Every structure is written in C-alpha cells, then in structure tokens.
Amino acid sequence: MAGFTQMVTEGKDYDFHEIEPRWQSFWEQQRSFRASEDAGKPKYYVLDMFPYPSGAGLHIGHPEGYTATDILARYKRARGFRVLHPMGWDAFGLPAEQHAVKTGTHPAANTQNNIANFRRQIKALGFSYDWDREVDTTDPRYFRWTQWIFLQLFRRGLAYVDERPVWWCPEMRTVLANEEVVDGRSEVGGFAVERRNLRQWVLRITAYADRLLSGLEGLDWPDSTKRMQASWIGRSEGAEIDFGLEWPGLGPLTVFTTRPDTLFGATYMVVAPEHALVDSLTTPAQRAAVDEYRRRAASKSDLERTDLAKEKTGVFTGSFAVNPANGQRIPIWVADYVLTGYGTGAIMAVPAHDERDFEFAKRYSLPVVAVVEPTDHSSNGHGLTLPYTGDGRLIHSDGYTGLAWQEAKRRITADLAQKGVARASVNYKLRDWLFSRQRYWGEPIPIVWVGEQDYRRVAASLGERLPKEPVSFSQDGALFYALPVPESVLPLELPPVQSYLPSGTGESALANVTDWVDIWYNPETGVGQPASGPRPSLQWVRARRETNTMPQWAGSCWYYLRYTDPADTRALASPEALQLWGVPDLYVGGAEHAVLHLLYARFWHKVLFDLGIVPTDEPFRKLFHQGMILGEDGEKMSKSRGNVVSPDTLIASHGSDSLRLYLMFLGPLEAMKPWNPRGIEGVHRFLQKLWRDLVGEDGRAHPKVVEGAEDAPEFQRVLHETLRKVGEDIEAMRFNTAISQMMILGNALHKEVRVSRAAALSFLQVLAPFAPHFAEEVWERLGAPGRAADAPWPAFDAAKVAASEVRLVFQVNGKHRGDQLVPVGLAQEAAVALAGAHAKVTPFLEGKRVVKVVYVPGRILNLVVA
C-alpha cells in the first residue's frame, strides 16, 4: 500500500463524518476519476442533465439521478471501460438576472457563488466526476462556441428575424417564450402577461421536423417521451386545396385539410381573424361586424382564445367561395377557432365529420352534409350520429361514393392536383423556435445591423458567412441587414451596464450601453468603436449591435459535446476528442425536459452533423428519466409546503453513503416516490452492521474475517447470487433490488462465524459503486491492496449459485397443498410419487383420479384431479 494509506481513522466505530471527507479529499488530490483516454478500452460516456445552479442550493432530486449515473460510472470502470462522467453548470438564467436587478451586482458574481455552493454540495456526495472537464455556460470560453454555432445556423439560413406576437410581461418588462407562460401567467413569478409584437430571432427548427420525427425510431428512450416529441412535432398529411372566390382578382382561398375525402361535405369555410384576405373578403354590409370581431380577437390572449373558448364564435364575411368538387357556393366566415399559425390559416369546414366544425355549424345554423358512413352501416346515412369521425366509405360524393375514405383521400387529392387546384401537403404543429430574449444575462447574439447600402457593399467579401437570403427587417421605413460578427472576435462578451433592468422598450439592458450598441464597425475585423467618436476610415460602417441575447436553452444544446474536450480553443471540441468519446451512451435527467431541451439539442446536433462536425446524427442514444421524489406527505416538495428535504442535512445526520443508498433504495429509479424520513435509518443500519461484522475492536479486520477460510456452502451461494444480481441489476438500472440483495448478503454475513477475506472483499467491491467511501475505508481496514474502485469487478461462479436441493411445491388443481425439499433435477415420476406420499397432499387426492400432471422441475408439481 502506497502513500496515502496511513490510517487517519483508527476508530472502531463507523464514523462517516471522518471517513467521507477523507476519501473525498483523497479522490480530489489524486484526481482519481479523470477520464482515461486509453483507446484500448471500450468507452462509456454517462451524462447527467447539468443543473441550473440556483441560489436555493441542491434539491434532493438532483442527487437521485446523479447517484444512479455515479453507480453506473463506477461499475463500468470496474468492468474495464474508460468512463467519461462529467458535470457542469447551465448557469445563464432569469433568477440570477433578477437578483442582479435587485442588488445591482453583476449576475456573474451571484452565479459564481451559486456554482461554488453547488459544487461543494455535489462533491460532498462523493460522485466520481472528472472535475477537470467542468463546463460553465456563462464562461466566455464556453459561450464563444455557443455563439459560433449560432453563426453556423445563421449562415445556413436557419436563423432569421421576424416580427411576431410574443408574450410580453409588463411586470418583468421582458418577453417570455410560450413554455414560460402557464395559464396566462409567467411561469416564474406568476405575473400577468399580454401579447405584443416584437422583432425576434427565430431558428428554423421546422426545416428539420421530418428528421427529428424519423430519428426517434432508433432511439432507446422511454416510449412516452418519444410519443411526446412525436406529438409535439405533430406531423399530419393532407392536401392544400384552392377554393375559387367570386372576385377572381383575389386569387384562390387555399386551405389545408387532412381529409380531402370529405370535400363534398364542405358546407362553409373559415379564415382566421388575422388571415391576409379577411379585409378583401369582407363586404360593406359585414364590414362593421367583421372589424369588431377582429378587434375583439386581437385583444384576447391565447388563453382566452383556446382554453376559455368553450363556445365558438365567428362572423360571416359576406363572401362566398366555390367548392372545387361540386361547384357549390359556400359562405366564408371569420372565426378564431382557426389559427393563423397552422396550415394556411383557413379551413374548409366539414361539420358532419369534424367536431369543431359541427359545433360551429350548429351554433350558426350552417348546413351539415354527411359524406362518410361506417362500413358496417346498412342504411344511407340515416340514423348516423354526427359528427362522425370514424372509419367508413363515402356517400353523396359524385364519382367517389362507395370508396373507403383512405382511398377517396388519395383519389380526390390526385384528381384535384391534376386540375391544378390542390397539392398533397404535410403540416407540422412544430413552430420555429423563438431564440431571443430581451434580457442582459444571456449569450449576446453575434450580429450587427447595418443599412442596405453598407450591406451591399460588404456582402460580397463575406461570402459563405452570409445566408443566401439576407436577414433583414424594416423600421421607420428603413431596411436593416444582419451581418455576422467574424468568428475571430468571438466570444462577444457582455459589456458592463449601469442597470440590469431591461430597457423597458422591449429591448434588453444592452440597448442602454450606447457606446457598445451604436458603433462604427469594421466588417473585416469585426472590431467596433463608439459611433460617438469619429469614423476611423471609409472601410468602417455605421452599425447597431443586436441587443437580444440567447435563451437559456442555447448553452444546454451542446454541452455534452464540450465535455469531450472542454478546454479546446480552436473548436467546440477537437475531431479526435469527438471520435474518442462520441455521444453519451446514457443520458439521465428529469422528464420535464422530455420535449423542449431534448428536441432543441437534437436539432442543433443534426445541424452539426450536417456540417460534418459530429460523427452521429443523434446526440442521446439512450435516455432515462428519474422519477420525482415527493415530500413525506406525498406532495411535490416546495418551500411553501415545508416538506423540502435537504441533502446537506442528511449528509450531516447519516452520511453521504447512507443518503446515496437510500435514494436508490426508495423504489424504482423511474418511479415517483415519497420521501420517508425513517427509511434512511434502514440503510444506515445496514452499513453500521456491516462495519461491525467486518471491522474489529482494533479498527482492523474483524476476527471472523479470515484469510483463506473455507466459506459455508450456503454463504457462498448467497455471495455468488449477490455478485450475479448486483451486476445484472446495475446494468438494468434496478438499483433498489440490488441493494435488497446486498442486505440479504449482509444478513447472511452477520450469521456466519467465519468468512474468508476474499468473500468480504468481493462484497465490498459490489457495494463500492453505491457506498464508495464506506467500501474504500473497509477495504483498507482489511488490508487489501490498492483501492476497491480499482479492482476488477468480481465474477460470480454459476456453480456456486446453484443449490443441490430445491423446494418443490405440490399443487392440486392449482392450489398450494404442500412442499418438500427435493434434489435438483428430480424426474417427474419421482416427484409424483413424493406428492402422493405427502401427508398434506394425500387428503386432496383421496378418491380422485389424476387426469393431468404439470411438472416444472424445481418449481411446482401440479396434479389436476377429477
């Protein structure tokens, strides 16, 4: 034993207060868990969703997932893998900014304090992270590459600006994304929000919709998560159909429908209040009513337009369209149950076969024509309850009547396409990703805005750095064009500001830093100088910096790549590192990220794949969600309920090994489960008992642990069963049953008078991933060489697991009537004979005839009697 092995703790008691910090500092000093880059070993990359380092500190939910991945990381190392197991900080975020607004101190200061606290808490749990690879999304050396990725998106035409209605929170004076608005209030803070149009950066994630959907198939993810992503993407196949208008000058009114087969049942049309043709379609007589309706719709929040819109409303425009199937004149209505953002913002209404259209038609007494009836329906649509949305064949549809609806859908689409009035079409619910925030504490978007003439002048020299279609917006009659900042000046850092409060005009605090925002800009070098100063030379152009910053999702979209090569200054990660580590083999985190984070990261990853930067087109092959830990009362933990359990408190009272064990013993990792404050006593007692059985009065090996002792066969059986089961359970992430089995072995050990040292050491090895401090400490006390963590995983001996005798259960007509120890491999005849002689069984056979024998060797013998 080298170096460190002087026993600091000589005590005979299990003193975790001394043991745990001792091993933690040992690991820290030795940097024991640096990822081995030995290419001769198979790699295993196990990733946790990195936390947002909040001021509240670690929540009990964090170490739940982290313990699971740590067990896997330690287990895989023992199995000969080179393991990448990193940790970092998703540190941009609103709370830090709000804190900065309140205190006037830079958000980075508070963020670094929180990180330090999180790091301390995480280290106190003894996780085997490679701390040399820690990443921090707010570190300019990190977000330099977040910005770099943005520039790649920009140049590929995947980033654009758009004036669009977004949630505006007057209280925070900032814009919120849809996902931050819950029930018409801000998710953080619970403030009222309203709609407001603002210029926004948007990422064209819809361009990847199909690949994001089809890519799900090969992933080892929870089905529910895959389903959620699929329904979020919401692909639907149908057709765009042109309806002629009575005023030909307007062109056609185009709708999207998934049911072209119901075209003959279209009895009216609906356009969204924001539809471009509403004005032209409105007749003078209807003008007042339509204008009033549109005004009311505009002032409604999304909440009112969706959740509360139990009763559909609308107004007639006064115009008619022509059904291309039968030439019928059908009225065009405006109604807010049709959404602007989906399809064409207009629909053909088929009340007989759509619940929403049916409801609307009833309310406004519009005609209802059934054109599909169930196949097994014998009458001609009489007695059919409408709306009918099920399977069936067509009726009242000239030329298509009698066809199954799926076939009719194909034929009608094809026939209309032939005439040039329809096209097969695919639509997605997925919308482009709003990618800007009017906030200070985020990655600055590396863009400057210049006038049209300047853009033309410099565009040629920028070549590939620009998208094919320029990104521009107009303001007060002038056009502004987006120029990317050259990669050479990245990172583009946040300038100091007087106040962190958003400007209040819809821009971030950056808008107030005049010398930073309004600049003379050199497009070649990317250098900016205050516009208040003189123009350095004619090469420089007048520019305004982008004042939006990126949303919090940005940094978490690619952090798993940075871990492979966290200090690289030439690339987000070197091709060698990306080759060496690839993508995570396992990703563990909460189901609350099932859609957004995981979808956004997949999107960026696919773009990076298309750029040839990453070797795979999916980032997370295998995903696992740990379940939430509820409070003692079965409710979600929250400060207001006063049911929050703190890791710090538990480490102080029972130690981190006990906490780790209990977190895993609570129940299946994926299950939602309540915290039981008494429960941790159980696993703590298990460790204490084991200590007393292995460590003697002198603080060294217990006298019952004997080198070379012959272990009792039953003890050997339990030991090898444990070696087998713990390994299998870790692989399957069934940590709770692995711990049960170790407790069974602990109980068996306790009953033995003498056990071999080898058996004790094997036990410690399988325990080590769960309770690493304890295992190392006892390993050393027993005088074993090296570290438990470095010893190869103990193999189990199948021959020792098998018992020579098994308990065979006798059943009569499927009911348990007795049992008996029998030799393994007992023949059926012998088993039947034993049952026939068994005192408990014979009464049930009395006077009966055995008509069937079911024999499962080693398990049951079932005699079916008549």
Place this chain on the structure above:
RNA sequence: GCCCGGGUGGCGGAAUGGUAGACGCUUCGGACUUAAAAUCCGAUUUCCGCAAGGAAGUGUCGGUUCGAGCCCGGCCCCGGGCACCA
C-alpha cells in the same frame, strides 16, 4: 376530450405465467442495561382457531390457462402529457 403510466400489507416496495408480500420502515414481544438509547433475537396481510391447521386476499367485473399481481376485454380511481393544429 385525446394519448400515456399506475392501483399489491399500517408505509416504501419485491415477485422469467409457477409458494404473493423479498428487502426495508413501522409496530409489538423478548434479551442486554440501575434505566434509557443503541444493539441483538423473534413476530408483524386479513379472518377463524388454544394449537395443529384452514379460509380469503394484488382497484373492480368478466375471460384465457393445469395455474393470473403478471396475458385479454369492460368499468372505477389516481398521476403525467397534450388540448380548437383542421
């Protein structure tokens, strides 16, 4: 409304279609102690029984099977997600 997941002792939970309740908590009894804590030993699904033993039992109703917590169908309850996406 639609799509998932789940209902097992006082509690958390175990159970390749083969002894339901492993393991732990709780509670009760015993040992040790002046005493308590800790520790150790034992019991702990319900009902009947002094006992031996018997009967019932995995939300509910039915089905498949020699045998169902597990498979199939209906219903009830709980949790999660989506929610005018045409």
